[in-house]
Amino acid sequence: xxxxxxxxxxxxxxxxxxxxxxxxxxxxxxxxxxxxxxxxxxxxxxxxxxxxxxxxxxxxxxxxxxxxxxxxxxxxxxxxxxxxxxxxxxxxxxxxxxxxxxxxxxxxxxxxxxxxxxxxxxxxxxxxxxxxxxxxxxxxxxxxxxxxxxxxxxxxxxxxxxxxxxxxxxxxxxxxxxxxxxxxxxxxxxxxxxxxxxxxxxxxxxxxxxxxxxxxxxxxxxxxxxxxxxxxxxxxxxxxxxxxxxxxxxxxxxxxxxxxxxxxxxxxxxxxxxxxxxxxxxxxxxxxxx
Numbered sequence: 055x056x057x058x059x060x061x062x063x064x065x066x067x068x069x070x071x072x073x074x075x076x077x078x079x080x081x082x083x084x085x086x087x088x089x090x091x092x093x094x095x096x097x098x099x100x101x102x103x104x105x106x107x108x109x110x111x112x113x114x115x116x117x118x119x120x121x122x123x124x125x126x127x128x129x130x131x132x133x134x135x136x137x138x139x140x141x142x143x144x145x146x147x148x149x150x151x152x153x154x155x156x157x158x159x160x161x162x163x164x165x166x167x168x169x170x171x172x173x174x175x176x177x178x179x180x181x182x183x184x185x186x187x188x189x190x191x192x193x194x195x196x197x198x199x200x201x202x203x204x205x206x207x208x209x210x211x212x213x214x215x216x217x218x219x220x221x222x223x224x225x226x227x228x229x230x231x232x233x234x235x236x237x238x239x240x241x242x243x244x245x246x247x248x249x250x251x252x253x254x255x256x257x258x259x260x261x262x263x264x265x266x267x268x269x270x271x272x273x274x275x276x277x278x279x280x281x282x283x284x285x286x287x288x289x290x291x292x293x294x295x296x297x298x299x300x301x302x303x304x305x306x307x308x309x310x311x312x313x314x315x316x317x318x319x320x321x322x323x324x325x326x327x328x329x330x331x332x333x334x335x336x337x338x339x340x341x342x343x344x
Contacts, residue, residue, distance in 0.1 A: 062292060069284045070300045072276055074307025077151045078315055079273035080143040086260040087270075089144070093136035094249035095270045097128070100278025101242025107279070108239050115236030123229035127237055128244030131221035135214035137249070142207040142214075146198065147318045152308020153192050153328045154211035156301050156335055160185040161219035163338045169223050178338050185334030192327035234289060238282040298339060302332050 083092045108115060117124070142151055160182055167174035193208050194200055225232070288297040305328045312318035 062288070065284055065288055066297075066300050067303065069281060069288065070303030071307045072281045072284070073300070074152055074304045075311050076273060076277040077139070077143070077148040077155070077308045078311040079269050079277065080140050080151065081148040081312075081316060083266065083269050083273065084140040084143040086262065086266050088259055089137050089140035090249060090252045090255070092140040092270075092273075093133065094246055094253060096136055096274045096278055097132050097242040097249065098246035099271065099274035100282075101239060101246055103275055103279040104235075104239035104242060104282060107283075108235060113233075113235055115233060115240055117236075117240060120229065120232040120236060121240070123225075123232045124237060124240040125244040126224060127221055127229065128241035128246075129248055130217050130224065132242055132245035133248045135217045136245070138210040138214040138217075142210040145203050145207040146211070148312040148316060149305075149309040149318050149320060149324065150192060150198070150208070151211050152312070153305045153324065153331060154189065154208065155215055155308070156305050156328070156331045157185055157189060157212060158215040158218040159298065159301060159335045159338050160331075161216045162222055165219050165223045170226060177340070181334040181337030183334070184337065185331050188327045188330030188332075188334060190327075191323055191330060194323070234286045238286060242278060301335055301339075305332065 080092060083095075087095070115124075139151055139155075163172075163174065163178045163182060166172035167178075189208075189212070193205070198204055225237075229237070285297070285300075288300075309318075309320050309324070309328070313320060
């Protein structure tokens with residue numbers, strides 16, 4: 055295992071900053087476009103850009119061989135969670151969603167033990183318990199008033215991160231041979247194909263202005279296209295375990311962008327809950343000795 059270089063750290067921090075910004079974009083787009091159109095615009099534009107890039111570099115995604123896997127991954131890893139996060143953004147501050155997003159490795163540990171035969175050690179159990187405590191604390195951390203809508207939105211975020219974890223299990227069990235760049239590009243378009251028929255049921259809620267168009271492009275091209283290129287470069291250079299440390303940084307940037315651009319407030323209990331979720335994730339992801 056090669057040591058972590060400065061360029062690797064820069065890519066990790068950049069990726070966390072970009073993915074943390076996705077919750078900011080959800081927060082400003084969902085109230086105008088609606089959750090379905092917000093998610094659909096992200097995957098369609100981002101997917102087209104990535105497919106175009108693959109064509110430019112001459113990369114063969116072996117669509118005929120892996121198309122079914124791209125479709126499954128697109129639905130579970132993009133269509134469903136993006137709609138859920140966009141719907142949650144109608145209620146929750148961006149900071150909340152970014153913090154809850156960090157629970158994905160907690161679900162991965164549980165699903166890995168059930169479907170992949172991975173050992174569920176005492177350390178992982180402790181990490182899961184600490185993470186659950188963090189979620190409970192964030193849910194009641196303020197400044198929002200806890201009511202049925204907040205609890206449902208929190209549940210939507212957790213269901214989205216469960217989808218991310220389930221995708222990881224599916225790839226390991228069924229789609230390990232599918233090329234990562236092919237997954238990144240074609241799964242987005244598959245998600246878009248699923249969401250397109252749903253667009254008539256979700257008409258825009260507000261006026262589509264120039265800043266909204268810029269935000270759509272930012273969400274699609276920055277948070278999907280550019281982010282996936284960074285992500286798979288890191289996967290190639292560092293491997294999956296060290297790349298997943300980006301999960302620790304996303305809540306930091308999610309809260310930062312929420313404060314700077316949305317005027318959101320960050321409370322002490324929110325920070326404590328985020329710390330518990332990150333600590334639980336670190337316990338689960340840490341390699342055992344030997």
